[in-house]
Amino acid sequence: xxxxxxxxxxxxxxxxxxxxxxxxxxxxxxxxxxxxxxxxxxxxxxxxxxxxxxxxxxxxxxxxxxxxxxxxxxxxxxxxxxxxxxxxxxxxxxxxxxxxxxxxxxxxxxxxxxxxxxxxxxxxxxxxxxxxxxxxxxxxxxxxxxxxxxxxxxxxxxxxxxxxxxxxxxxxxxxxxxxxxxxxxxxxxxxxxxxxxxxxxxxxxxxxxxxxxxxxxxxxxxxxxxxxxxxxxxxxxxxxxxxxxxxxxxxxxxxxxxxxxxxxxxxxxxxxxxxxxxxxxxxxxxxxxxxxxxxxxxxxxxxxxxxxxxxxxxxxxxxxxxxxxxxxxxxxxxxxxxxxxxxxxx
Amino acid sequence: xxxxxxxxxxxxxxxxxxxxxxxxxxxxxxxxxxxxxxxxxxxxxxxxxxxxxxxxxxxxxxxxxxxxxxxxxxxxxxxxxxxxxxxxxxxxxxxxxxxxxxxxxxxxxxxxxxxxxxxxxxxxxxxxxxxxxxxxxxxxxxxxxxxxxxxxxxxxxxxxxxxxxxxxxxxxxxxxxxxxxxxxxxxxxxxxxxxxxxxxxxxxxxxxxxxxxxxxxxxxxxxxxxxxxxxxxxxxxxxxxxxxxxxxxxxxxxxxxxxxxxxxxxxxxxxxxxxxxxxxxxxxxxxxxxxxxxxxxxxxxxxxxxxxxxxxxxxxxxxxxxxxxxxxxxxxxxxxxxxxxxxxxx
DNA sequence: GTGAAAGCGCTAACAA
DNA sequence: TTGTTAGCGCTTTCAC
Numbered sequence: 001x002x003x004x005x006x007x008x009x010x011x012x013x014x015x016x017x018x019x020x021x022x023x024x025x026x027x028x029x030x031x032x033x034x035x036x037x038x039x040x041x042x043x044x045x046x047x048x049x050x051x052x053x054x055x056x057x058x059x060x061x062x063x064x065x066x067x068x069x070x071x072x073x074x075x076x077x078x079x080x081x082x083x084x085x086x087x088x089x090x091x092x093x094x095x096x097x098x099x100x101x102x103x104x105x106x107x108x109x110x111x112x113x114x115x116x117x118x119x120x121x122x123x124x125x126x127x128x129x130x131x132x133x134x135x136x137x138x139x140x141x142x143x144x145x146x147x148x149x150x151x152x153x154x155x156x157x158x159x160x161x162x163x164x165x166x167x168x169x170x171x172x173x174x175x176x177x178x179x180x181x182x183x184x185x186x187x188x189x190x191x192x193x194x195x196x197x198x199x200x201x202x203x204x205x206x207x208x209x210x211x212x213x214x215x216x217x218x219x220x221x222x223x224x225x226x227x228x229x230x231x232x233x234x235x236x237x238x239x240x241x242x243x244x245x246x247x248x249x250x251x252x253x254x255x256x257x258x259x260x261x262x263x264x265x266x267x268x269x270x271x272x273x274x275x276x277x278x279x280x281x282x283x284x285x286x287x288x289x290x291x292x293x294x295x296x297x298x299x300x301x302x303x304x305x306x307x308x309x310x311x312x313x314x315x316x317x318x319x320x321x322x323x324x325x326x327x328x329x330x331x332x333x334x335x336x337x338x339x340x341x342x343x344x345x346x
Numbered sequence: 347x348x349x350x351x352x353x354x355x356x357x358x359x360x361x362x363x364x365x366x367x368x369x370x371x372x373x374x375x376x377x378x379x380x381x382x383x384x385x386x387x388x389x390x391x392x393x394x395x396x397x398x399x400x401x402x403x404x405x406x407x408x409x410x411x412x413x414x415x416x417x418x419x420x421x422x423x424x425x426x427x428x429x430x431x432x433x434x435x436x437x438x439x440x441x442x443x444x445x446x447x448x449x450x451x452x453x454x455x456x457x458x459x460x461x462x463x464x465x466x467x468x469x470x471x472x473x474x475x476x477x478x479x480x481x482x483x484x485x486x487x488x489x490x491x492x493x494x495x496x497x498x499x500x501x502x503x504x505x506x507x508x509x510x511x512x513x514x515x516x517x518x519x520x521x522x523x524x525x526x527x528x529x530x531x532x533x534x535x536x537x538x539x540x541x542x543x544x545x546x547x548x549x550x551x552x553x554x555x556x557x558x559x560x561x562x563x564x565x566x567x568x569x570x571x572x573x574x575x576x577x578x579x580x581x582x583x584x585x586x587x588x589x590x591x592x593x594x595x596x597x598x599x600x601x602x603x604x605x606x607x608x609x610x611x612x613x614x615x616x617x618x619x620x621x622x623x624x625x626x627x628x629x630x631x632x633x634x635x636x637x638x639x640x641x642x643x644x645x646x647x648x649x650x651x652x653x654x655x656x657x658x659x660x661x662x663x664x665x666x667x668x669x670x671x672x673x674x675x676x677x678x679x680x681x682x683x684x685x686x687x688x689x690x691x692x
Numbered sequence: 693g694t695g696a697a698a699g700c701g702c703t704a705a706c707a708a
Numbered sequence: 709t710t711g712t713t714a715g716c717g718c719t720t721t722c723a724c
Contacts, residue, residue: 007701018711023703033709048491053463054403055701058716063400073432074425074632083420086446095460098444100432114441117399145394231636260636267638286420290577290606292613292638353717364695369719379693401717404700 006047015039026051057119066313067115068098069108071127076285077255078126081155084306085124092314094121101128105139112146122151122313130156130163133199151316153309156199164312166305166327170200173298173331174207177252177280180296180333182215185342186250186278190223192237192262193254201254204282208252223248227258234261242269249342253281256288259295263338274340284334293337305329352393361385372397403465412659413461414444415454417473422631423601424472427501430652431470438660440467447474451485458492468497468659476502476509479545497662499655502545510658512651512673516546519644519677520553523598523626526642526679528561531688532596532624536569538583538608539600547600550628554598569594573604580607588615595688599627602634605641609684620686630680639683651675 008022015022017036024030025040032040043049057063066089070078082098089096097120099111108128115123123146129139135158143152144161153164181189191208194201205224212219225240227233234253241248242265251266253259259281263273271277273293281288284299312323354368361368363382370376371386378386389395403409412435416424428444435442443466445457454474461469469492475485481504489498490507499510527535537554540547551570558565571586573579580599587594588611597612599605605627609619617623619639627634630645658669 005701009701019701020703020712021710023701024710027703029703031709036710050459050462052404052465052701053460054400054409054465055716056463056703057400058398058404058701058718059703060716073419074422074429076420076422076425079420079425083446086419095445099441100429113396114399116396117402119398119400231632257632257636264638286577286603287633287636290603290633291636292610351717354719355717365718366695366697366720367693369717370694373719375719377693382693398717401700402719404702404717405719406700 006049008051010047011040011043011049015043062121062317063119064093065095065097065118065120066310066317067111067118067120067123068096069101069111069115069123069125069128070098071101071103071131073098073100076287077283080285080302081126081306081309084303085310086306087303088307088310089314092310094310094314103128105129105136109139109142112142116146116149120150121317122153124153124155124309124313126155126309130154130158131198131200132156133197133202135159151313153313153316155309162325164316164323164325164327166308166312166329168200168300169328169330170203171207173282174204175211176298176331176333177282177296178208178211180335180339181250181252181278181280184250184278184340186248187217187342188220188223188246188248188250190220190225190241190248190251191254192225192241192251193227193229193233193258195226195228204254220246220248229255229258231257231261234258235265236261238262238265242266242271248277250278250280250339253279255283256281256285256291256295256297259297259338260287260291263291263293263295273338275343278339278342280339288334288336291338296336296339297334298331299334300329300331352395354397356393357386357389357395360389408467408663409465410439411441411443411464411466412656412663413457413464413466413469414442415447415457415461415469415471415474416444417447417449417477419444419446422633423629426631426648427472427652427655430649431656432652433649434653434656435660438656440656440660449474451475451482455485455488458488462492462495466496467663468499470499470501470655470659472501472655476500476504477544477546478502479543479548481505497659499659499662501655508671510662510669510671510673512654512658512675514546514646515674515676516549517553519628520550521557522644522677522679523628524554524557526681526685527596527598527624527626530596530624530686532594533563533688534566534569534592534594534596536566536571536587536594536597537600538571538587538597539573539575539579539604541572541574550600566592566594575601575604577603577607580604581611582607584608584611588612588617594623596624596626596685599625601629602627602631602637602641602643605643605684606633606637609637609639609641619684621689624685624688626685634680634682637684642682642685643680645678645680646675647678 008019012019012022024032025037086096101108140160147162225237280296282298284297288295288297315323354365358365358368370378371383432442447454486506493508571583599608626642628644630643634641634643661669
């Protein structure tokens, strides 16, 4: 399994040059006489020499590595975001190191620690503690300490820290969905799923009420069913809705997964989508396309989102031009089958 | 942004001990008088000292890091597998480094290179070139060279290399699905999606034909519709099937995504599932649960799969006991709504 | 139990 | 263009 270790010294010796010269052809940092260069390259190939990134990172000031902490890689939302990050990073000659925190603050802390130990150039945190409406002060303190050394970019917020924040324009997302439904004649619009201690959900609820007010539409508190973000939460939520004496004509799900549960619950009750009731949701993960009826949903352009996260992290790390502290992703409405005009008899 | 760097020397000096002693409390490698230990710990906390993993990795023989190359992190199949790997690795005190190859062999090669540069203890490759029925000799050559230095574990195969192989017992998976459908009275069973140059798909086709033969059921070549692994592939495939004069009573999709497309195509034609036609698929990703009707599918226990991958990698890396070269994951049938007894008039 | 010193493999001045 | 020489920050013998 182990052939003797070959280092730049091995190569240097055999090529009759100094290790520095080998290093120079490796990094391309300075010009080397072509005969020597070729000779060295030849030996590198011969020995299948692979330079040690650790040793390199020890001397280099920059590792060209961005650390990422994702709340849940299995969630298509984060998976899409991460994918966008990786592509963008590679494009700029950076490598990403990802960790899954499973939405556990303790794990986030330990991942943060590991990333720092690895001396990444910047850290991006997608979801988890940064989603909290009320920032956990202990976590903020830990992150604050880190921001003294390297830039931290988050998808939510972390009050009291100097993180860079890139989040979705939630108000706009709600507007797009509400405008769409209102234009289809819906007035009785329910909200299913989500927790109020999550910033993005809180903002959605707020904006929903504002829009109702603006349009002089009566607010029915019973049309708001919280819960979580899963298929089951959607399913349970719609069951509650459907037991109401005065049914809404449209339902907005907190995400596509919940919408899937809502579709099932609706179908089970014999109602047709969108004829009897319209469904729409946020996130536009690929689930939205797969469902039957396919789902009207709000898209965020994950590719661009990832790119913005990475570019912000790199800019801040390289320190040439400081990126804006707060940036927003503009959502886009994708209309599919699940939403339609309110029926005459509704 | 930059406070002066604090290293073990900073700590050692202030504690009035040698750097070696600081290192000892850091690693717990040897005992240190408790007064000194406490004093050192105090300073570590005071300065928020974070040891440099690169420097550490330079001296240590083992980094306790496993590299992973995934063909597509956005695919719930790989996402679930990766998630299982990470959990298992953490449990054993290891860290994982993931890269997405986007199914591109060139990218796989470069990721392999990066992982080697980082001196990971082992590499796990999930999908991509290792899925090829006919191994790409160039890629095999590259991997062979790597296996001389560190263990490589793959989810498929790589002929001519000494990789550890952990794959799904595809024959068994086909058997489970076929037995299920046969027991429901189905004789006319179609296959939709997948490419024959992919080992797992090839094996599925083979076993399908064997089972038909064994049960003396006529083989209809027109019941096999290849293509790919996407929603669209499923949709197009079922359209072809439904244009046949003699319709099958059941369809097996190559995966859940394709099955989603199949469900749509079937519904569009006015056929009912499972009353008129049964649908089943492989992989049991969470899509299977979300669909309407929910999907009968083959599950692999991704948690265990990930664990086996990691444990094999670690065992091989630590070299204490060599793991088996080839290991299989046993599939399990999950029966849901999409499959039912063949109707009387079919 | 603890310190001195020698690396680990590479890069980056500084000379030449 | 090239070699020499210090490190980078940590671990690990080997003495004491």
